[in-house]
Amino acid sequence: MNNVDPQEVAKFGDQAHHWWDKDSQFRPLHEINPLRMGWIESLAGVRGQRIVDVGCGGGILAESLAAAGAIVTGIDLSAKALSVARLHMLESGVENLDYREISAEALAAEQPGAFDIVSCMEMLEHVPDPASTVRACAALARPGGWVFFSTLNRNPKSFLLAIVGAEYLLKLLPAGTHDFARFLRPSELARMARAADLSVFATQGMGYNPLTQRYRLTPDTSVNYLLACRKPGG
Ligand code: SAH
Numbered sequence: 352m353n354n355v356d357p358q359e360v361a362k363f364g365d366q367a368h369h370w371w372d373k374d375s376q377f378r379p380l381h382e383i384n385p386l387r388m389g390w391i392e393s394l395a396g397v398r399g400q401r402i403v404d405v406g407c408g409g410g411i412l413a414e415s416l417a418a419a420g421a422i423v424t425g426i427d428l429s430a431k432a433l434s435v436a437r438l439h440m441l442e443s444g445v446e447n448l449d450y451r452e453i454s455a456e457a458l459a460a461e462q463p464g465a466f467d468i469v470s471c472m473e474m475l476e477h478v479p480d481p482a483s484t485v486r487a488c489a490a491l492a493r494p495g496g497w498v499f500f501s502t503l504n505r506n507p508k509s510f511l512l513a514i515v516g517a518e519y520l521l522k523l524l525p526a527g528t529h530d531f532a533r534f535l536r537p538s539e540l541a542r543m544a545r546a547a548d549l550s551v552f553a554t555q556g557m558g559y560n561p562l563t564q565r566y567r568l569t570p571d572t573s574v575n576y577l578l579a580c581r582k583p584g585g
Contacts, residue, residue: 354456354484355428359477362528363408364431370409371439376524379517380411380473382566383557387472387501387577388415390555390568394579395497397421400467403491405455405484406474410436410448417448421468425450426458455487464493472501475540476533482543489547495585498549501557501577505534509574512559521561537572549580 369375391397398420404413407425409432417423417440425448427433433450440448451458455471469488475481481502488498503513510531517523535543541551556572559565566575 353454354478354480355454356477356479360429363477364429366525367409367429367431367435370411370432370435376528377409377411379523379559379566380408383501383575384411384415386557386566386568387412387499388419390577390579391416391468391470391497391499392419394553395468395499397468401465402468402470403458403466405469405471405488405491406477407436407450408432410439410450412470412472413448413450414440414443414445416470417445418443420447422447423449424458424466426453426455428452428454455484455491459487459490463490464496466491467493467496469496469498471499475500475502475535476529478533481533481535481540482546485540485543485549486547489544489549489580489582492549492582493585494582496582497552498544498580498582499577500540500544500580501575502540503529503534504573504576505531505536505539506573509534512574516561517559537576537578540578544578544580549582552579552581554578 373381402421402423404425407413413425518526555577556569557575558569
C-alpha cells in the first residue's frame with residue numbers, strides 16, 4: 352500500500368512558497384521549532400548525529416538540526432516543499448543537509464538502521480496509515496537510537512482548540528488544515544510505537560497561549576504533544 356494521501360501532500364505543496372514566512376499559516380511550526388529542538392537536544396544530543404526528518408516540509412526542523420551540527424536527511428513527498436527547503440538551505444548556507452523525495456517506508460527498506468535519530472513531526476495526522484509510518488521510523492533507527500514524534504491529541508478540547516480555535520477563530524491555520532478523525536491519542540501512538548518494537552521514553556505537551564500568542568512546553572499533552580521513543584539494543 353502507498354501510505355500517502357495525495358490531497359494532503361498537494362495542500363502543503365500549494366502553500367510551499369509561504370513556508371519560511373513567519374506570519375503565514377506556517378507560523379505555528381516556526382513557533383514550536385525551538386521548543387521541539389530543545390527537547391530533542393536535551394534527550395538525545397544532536398551534534399554529529401545522523402538524523403532523518405520524516406515529512407520535513409520546507410525544512411524548519413531539518414535545517415535547525417543541521418545548524419546544530421547534525422548530519423541530516425530531510426524526506427517528504429511534496430516536491431514543492433522540498434524545492435523550498437533546498438532553496439532556503441542554499442540561502443542560509445547550512446551544511447550536512449540533504450533532501451530527498453521518498454517515503455519513510457521506501458527509505459526504511461533502502462537504509463534500515465542507518466540513523467541515530469528519527470524525527471517525524473506534525474506529519475502522522477496527514478497520512479492514511481500512521482502505524483505504517485511509525486514502523487518505518489522504527490526501522491530507520493539504529494539499535495539504541497531515538498525516534499521522536501509529534502502530533503495532535505484527539506479529545507473535545509483538542510477539537511475546540513486545534514480546529515475551531517486555530518482554524519476558525521484565531522485563523523492561525525487555513526480551514527481544513529486538519530482532520531480531527533486523524534488526531535491520535537498519546538496512548539494510541541504509544542501502542543503503535545510498542546507494536547513497532549520501540550520503547551516509549553517520555554511524552555511532552557506543547558501549549559498555546561492565545562493572549563501572549565506564544566507556545567511553551569507544558570506537562571499537559573491534551574492538544575499538541577511530543578513522544579520520545581528508543582529502539583532497544585545498541
Ligand atoms: N515536519 C515539518 C512539516 C510538517 S507539515 C515540521 O513540523 O516543520 C506536514 C508535512 O508532511 C508536509 O510537508 C507534507 O508534505 C508531509 N507529508 C504528508 N504526507 C506525507 C507522506 N505520506 N510522506 C511524507 N511526507 C508527507
